[in-house]
């Protein structure tokens with residue numbers, strides 16, 4: 129019997145080859161009608177024999193295109209219209225609904241074979257893509273996703289491309305960025321004075337110059353990279369000098385997985401991420417005795433490696449004419465001091481002409497700049513460190529959430545919006561600390577409002593009174609909620625794991641404004657979305673110079689020794705020289721010395737006491753290097769330092785006096801730094817487990833949620849998880865959002881939603 133169904137599908141169904149897929153399926157099942165994109169997803173109007181229609185719908189659910197993600201499918205029976213064929217119709221725009229937009233995806237295998245095939249018309253064409261891969265989010269100006277609403281609108285397809293675009297059986301059917309050598313974007317090279325360099329093959333030219341040690345700015349998918357040959361020691365050093373970046377690790381791009389394996393130890397999970405459809409930077413353990421310069425990631429036992437994720441990058445490693453072509457490149461995000469990622473052709477020269485010798489440019493505009501994502505694998509969990517390309521703007525489900533804007537944190541900022549049944553996180557926006565980064569933040573928010581048709585009814589921000597993000601949210605003219613930083617960390621972890629009950633939250637972090645006005649960051653809290661009770665933390669110590677002490681770990685070290693060691697003056701001078709006497713005076717006079725219980729600062733202090741890192745050139749350097757020396761131990765130890773726990777107003781206060789004392793004794797006894805670091809880490813794991821047990825006894829809660837930037841320390845995370853597991857806790861950690869401040873906005877949304885639905889706003 130003949131029937132007519134009207135089907136509404138929402139989810140990631142635009143720009144991922146959904147319409148050609150449906151078209152082909154309709155042909156196969158003898159179904160007539162049409163499909164079009166709408167602001168809600170796709171609509172399918174279809175008529176056919178009932179059994180054919182059933183098969184049709186079944187196939188949609190079971191076998192959708194690889195990049196699509198169906199969130200909801202709604203089928204309504206309608207009166208027969210007697211369609212005579214199946215067509216793909218023009219998009220229809222409807223207001224107030226979210227269309228899921230696909231992230232930018234790495235080049236698929238079929239496109240790779242196209243550009244490697246001498247007889248293919250896309251042989252070595254750097255902008256090859258299809259419905260299964262290529263740019264999306266970064267080129268979309270407006271929705272619905274059609275070519276004229278992307279930065280591809282200035283390129284008119286040639287006849288061949290047009291045929292592919294209109295042929296429902298072609299892989300490039302309605303691939304909006306479809307292009308070729310004849311009609312599409314192209315690559316060119318300039319010197320740093322903006323002079324075009326004429327050459328037959330820009331990739332050959334680039335490889336030759338990179339081999340000679342020159343530095344390139346390369347325009348890619350979401351922005352520019354600064355690039356040099358990673359095996360060329362002097363080129364890497366020159367880049368460090370010109371970028372004024374002495375220690376912060378550089379990301380690398382390896383020719384292929386085999387090359388990556390020459391430099392790093394790669395397990396199965398890591399290999400799958402490296403070679404997958406997103407291709408983020410993966411932090412991997414270094415092999416011993418490799419040919420790379422130490423200055424790529426000084427004092428680290430890991431390297432951040434990604435594989436080529438666009439044809440343009442692929443071509444950087446393959447030239448017909450060079451036998452000994454480049455194996456591995458430094459590929460670090462190009463930004464000018466602390467400004468946002470460079471992405472515009474006309475601005476990049478004035479910003480980078482003193483850093484790059486050459487510019488590998490192209491004329492496909494980037495509308496929404498987006499950084500590379502960074503992940504790592506711990507115990508076979510893939511953990512997000514920086515969520516951006518390949519992941520944003522994928523959504524998180526949350527039933528019936530209000531229209532909320534979450535401003536995020538000022539460090540490693542992401543903001544987030546909530547609407548209908550979804551939460552959407554922005555990409556990593558970097559640190560908000562100047563007018564340029566604020567403008568970048570505001571532009572991104574405006575873009576999100578447009579492409580997700582979002583109007584905020586509520587806003588939520590951090591409690592920190594001088595955060596730029598807080599000030600922005602305060603001006604929005606909608607009801608505003610302030611959320612404590614570490615409560616947001618834990619709530620984000622809970623939301624990601626769909627937990628909705630009281631947990632023991634452990635937030636180990638660099639900083640965060642507390643309800644008492646002090647700087648927090650070693651928080652054990654009993655909390656749910658509505659609120660929290662502070663249950664334990666490290667004892668406060670003064671932070672000389674306030675949050676500026678982040679860059680001067682030796683100052684924090686002096687503060688710890690001064691507080692906990694009697695007659696400390698000699699010890700301090702022995703460790704840090706005469707200049708340190710002034711710091712103790714500042715502490716005693718209480719000049720700009722806010723109280724802090726941040727465990728991140730405690731790590732800094734120990735790092736400085738050990739002489740591992742006394743001054744930090746990038747965020748977290750002292751703690752990161754303290755973790756990294758631990759991997760150098762010859763024989764593992766389970767030893768811990770002693771510590772004491774005091775009870776003050778029903779809060780457990782961790783007193784680190786004996787830890788500091790023990791470390792100083794070990795230094796005196798010439799114990800190896802790596803052993804001291806390991807013992808220190810073990811101590812943190814030990815008291816974390818012990819305190820969680822105490823809290824379980826008191827509150828009868830068995831769920832522990834771990835969140836905060838310090839959990840990016842793999843040794844700490846692994847060992848705390850192991851201890852808690854032995855104690856039979858249910859453990860929850862961040863995976864799809866970063867445990868650092870990049871995850872704050874998600875937690876803010878979850879807390880805000882609960883306050884709104886409990887009529888507390």
Ligand code: ZN
Pocket residue numbers: 235236237238239240257258259260261262
């Ligand atoms: Zn493809």
Ligand code: ZN
Pocket residue numbers: 285286287288289290307308309310311312
């Ligand atoms: Zn073409």
Ligand code: FE
Pocket residue numbers: 613617637638639640836837868869
């Ligand atoms: Fe934080």
